[in-house]
Amino acid sequence: MKIALVRLTAMGDVIHTAASVQFIKAALPQCELTWFVEEKFAPILEHNPQIDRIVALNLHSLKKGASLRKIKALAGTVRSSGPLDSVIDVQGLVKSAVVGRLAGRDLHGLDHRSAREGVASLLYRHRHRVDCAGIAPMRFASLIAQSLGIEISREMMAGKKPYLFFDPEKDQSRIDTFFKAGQPNLLIITGASLPSKTYPTEGWIEVIRELEGVNILLVAGSTDERREAEKIAEATTARLLPPLDLDGLKYAVSRAEVLLGGDTGPSHIAWAMNRPSILLFGSTPPTMMFETERNIAITSGADVHPCRFDKNDRSIANIPPGKILGALERML
Known part of the structure; x- marks a missing residue:
């Protein structure tokens, strides 16, 4: 067939x-x-x-x-x-x-x-x-x-098995150099396809400054995303990964202990590869992910329609950094 x-x-x-x-x-x-x-x-x-x-x-x-x-x-x-x-x-x-x-x-x-x-x-x-x-x-x-x-x-x-795969023959040494042994590696997807799905730069800075003993790596794609990620890196101990193709992105997710990000494509790679993740939701409902004990959603508390989303909804900014930190501490 x-x-x-x-x-x-x-x-x-x-x-x-x-x-x-x-x-x-x-x-x-x-x-x-x-x-x-x-x-x-x-x-x-x-x-x-x-x-x-x-x-x-x-x-x-x-x-x-x-x-x-x-x-x-x-x-x-x-x-x-x-x-x-x-x-x-x-x-x-x-x-x-x-x-x-x-x-x-x-x-x-x-x-x-x-x-x-x-x-x-x-x-x-x-x-x-x-x-x-x-x-x-x-x-x-x-x-x-x-x-x-x-x-x-x-x-x-x-009970699914991981189903996204990277090229096992590809040299990923430029990514490997950013990961550290002996401490958890946290991958943060700083941007998203829409501003309504993007957590504010100031919020990321506040979260990262409170984390100790964690190797924090930022992932950003577009020119605008990388510009904002550079601001985060300059203000914190986080480091920005080089531009990644989709194969490199899958590889980086496979190496992280936890992925943190908004409701955007790269963030969903973690669940697909059976890696722990924390996703932030403002303008979209948490039904956009499959929640498990190791894949959790944090919502803004906004009243979001389950089928029609408001692109002007910026409620993701209302998620307190402390709520994100609490989830990270439990997961890490």
């Missing part, structure tokens, strides 16, 4: 969807699994032995200038991956539904009340209901399980 998942973006959602792969393979061990993903997120899935084929698509390039030649080339890439027996659009957007339709006729997806873009459901042969208020990895697992007629329970997800 040839199965395909369509989950193009974003990093956190790709990570949470990938949690289901091991359960697909356990239930259908002879299946061949293909994944359609946006090109820049493809490395997050690489080196997973249970994903048979990753098809990286540069749909983002169409925003800069769509042309018939580009569209034909992308469509050809998708079609050449078939024929596929069953295709599941986990994203629920028109663009992901179109990709799924090109990949195969037996297309599963969310019904019009569940999909982020309800009109996308018109392109599916099979439509399934999933509650948007559910825990993120379980929402995606529910759609996949309904589509394939398999079971993926919360108990199964809680």
Whole structure:
């Protein structure tokens, strides 16, 4: 049986969807699994032995200038991956539904009340209901399980095996030099995709200044994120890691005793790799992560809608540094 998942973006959602792969393979061990993903997120899935084929698509390039030649080339890439027996659009957007339709006729997806873009459901042969208020990895697992007629329970997800992998042959010595033996290594993801998910620079400084005997490493991606991270490093004992590709990011997370960050893609890598983490939530609900004894959420206390998020909500700034410190002390 040839199965395909369509989950193009974003990093956190790709990570949470990938949690289901091991359960697909356990239930259908002879299946061949293909994944359609946006090109820049493809490395997050690489080196997973249970994903048979990753098809990286540069749909983002169409925003800069769509042309018939580009569209034909992308469509050809998708079609050449078939024929596929069953295709599941986990994203629920028109663009992901179109990709799924090109990949195969037996297309599963969310019904019009569940999909982020309800009109996308018109392109599916099979439509399934999933509650948007559910825990993120379980929402995606529910759609996949309904589509394939398999079971993926919360108990199964809680006992998952790590499923993100880095290249074991790659020289990571430039990252290794930042980690210390004999004391806990704390990795802090200082930025996020939206300001509403970003903890204030002053708050990070206050937290770090209270920590003793901890090797604190900062991770930042964009130019703006690195500028703010440099301010934190200058004011504290924390050190900023060099720019990391996704393979290096996975490797760095694997070496940390604890990861601390907001509700952003890089932060969710820790749960996927069965590493301890503390995530901060303001404008988004804690259902955006799968909480365990070693993966905990700290919320701002704001009244957040479970399905619709306010990008202007800056309540994450209301989380007291002391609350973060208390969680860190217990975890470390």
